[in-house]
Amino acid sequence: MIDTLARLELSPHDDFRVVAADIPTPNSPAFENCLEEKAMTWRFPPPPDAPRPPKVIPKHAKAVFQAHIHRAP
Numbered sequence: 105m106i107d108t109l110a111r112l113e114l115s116p117h118d119d120f121r122v123v124a125a126d127i128p129t130p131n132s133p134a135f136e137n138c139l140e141e142k143a144m145t146w147r148f149p150p151p152p153d154a155p156r157p158p159k160v161i162p163k164h165a166k167a168v169f170q171a172h173i174h175r176a177p
Contacts (some may be wrong), residue, residue, distance in 0.1 A: 108125050110127040111168060113168050122144055
C-alpha cells in the first residue's frame with residue numbers, strides 16, 4: 105500500500121509540466137524512484153478559470169502543489 109503526500113514543482117510558464125517531484129514512499133525506495141521519474145513526464149491543463157501567468161516571473165518563483173497519493177493492493 106502507498107499512502108504519501110507528493111510535492112510537485114511545475115514549470116513557471118503556462119505549460120504546467122512537472123519539473124521536480126518529491127514523492128516519499130519509505131517502504132519502497134525503488135517504487136519512489138519509479139514514481140518520481142514518471143511524474144517528470146506529467147503535464148496538466150490549466151484550470152479553465154485560471155488567469156494567465158504573468159509575462160515576467162520573479163527569478164526564484166516556483167509553482168508548487170501537493171497531492172495525496174493513496175494506492176491499495
